[in-house]
Amino acid sequence: MAENETQADSRERLLDEAEMLFAQKGFEGVSVREITRAAHCNLAAVNYYFGNKENLYLEVFRNRWMPRARRIQESFRQSLKGEGHQSLNHIIQCLALAFLKGPLSEAERKCHHQLMAREMAQPTAALEMLAEQIMRPFFRELTDMIRPLIPEGIQEEELMLSAMGIFAMILYFGFGRVAVTRLLGCEYDDALRKRLSSYIADFSIGGLQRLNGEIHHGG
């Protein structure tokens, strides 16, 4: 495989650099020139490997974003197993921590969240793909996990909204960090992340309780 090293590397480097640049500046804000320069390969490489710029963008989501999303989900599942019982509190804190801290480096997480934020603000074909292959299955998994922990009377829509509301806070505190730190007036470090996670968990549990009387939760 050594003789193919440079081939594979160019394609991978393009994906790496493209993802970071798309995250920082958006699709329109980055030029193919800038990407190829950052990836230390020729201008023509994008067209050679991906056909055009748009397709490179999609491949970034397919080959980088989605696998990383799966890693985050997997880290969430693993951290759940840590404790024997699965209380609502435990689930939501694990969820928040997986997304705010998780298995990613600081730079990787920032990149990941920014791409998502951009797609939320201006959906492209990429969001369609994410909704289908990542978001919807994970929401299903999450609501299935929560359902036995709350009273039977709760509406499915309320449950779905709750999951989304929890996510709203996680995403907001995750990628709206500029606004968060500016308003709180403090650094966005691990200590803050921990406080945010436990805050989100507490807040969410209260919300879930309120929706339909008392619930049974451990922790």
Added chain:
Amino acid sequence: MAENETQADSRERLLDEAEMLFAQKGFEGVSVREITRAAHCNLAAVNYYFGNKENLYLEVFRNRWMPRARRIQESFRQSLKGEGHQSLNHIIQCLALAFLKGPLSEAERKCHHQLMAREMAQPTAALEMLAEQIMRPFFRELTDMIRPLIPEGIQEEELMLSAMGIFAMILYFGFGRVAVTRLLGCEYDDALRKRLSSYIADFSIGGLQRLNGEIHHGG
């Protein structure tokens, strides 16, 4: 003033069209040519009135976005006065409704939220201005309003986070509507907005309760 009509109109039309286009496609995604074409004025008009494209973007926030944000806030305050007592439930529902429905047309609100979403994803000098002149004062007003309705023991940071968490849901359900409708599988109409508002209020109140024991709330 009749003889100045066309002068004033061009500038105003530019701001109107620029805002819509920036909201739809982002700063980089729109050309000055496109804006001037939409505003039915000459290509050179942007440079004449605003110096350059970037400054037009800032003026959109100063002359369109910020006044509208103040109108939303004002409509929130007005709707609060409707009832004699100000319960937490009432406050939060009014807040959510002001942002999800409020005094704006459907198109105006969508435009407003999208610009905000873009600034959150990729902050520019505009966000600095909004944080200082709109967000921070309003958050202060809001926390001052909520503080007397909850126990004294609560931390100021928790209170701030609560206000932000409530906003997170409102903004998420407001401008993440594509994701919302896709996941819920229903239309984003007035009925859904009403359900979302009352859901957000219930959820938030539960969250606030949970943070520090029981609270006194009406409604």
Added chain:
DNA sequence: GTCTATAGCAGGATAGAC
């Protein structure tokens, strides 16, 4: 698979007539 060269076009900005 990599690179140079370039076609072909669209972008922001401005000068200067009216």
Added chain:
DNA sequence: GTCTATCCTGCTATAGAC
């Protein structure tokens, strides 16, 4: 205040040598 004409730069995409 409005408009035309134009400069110059940068873009995507491709053809074709190596």
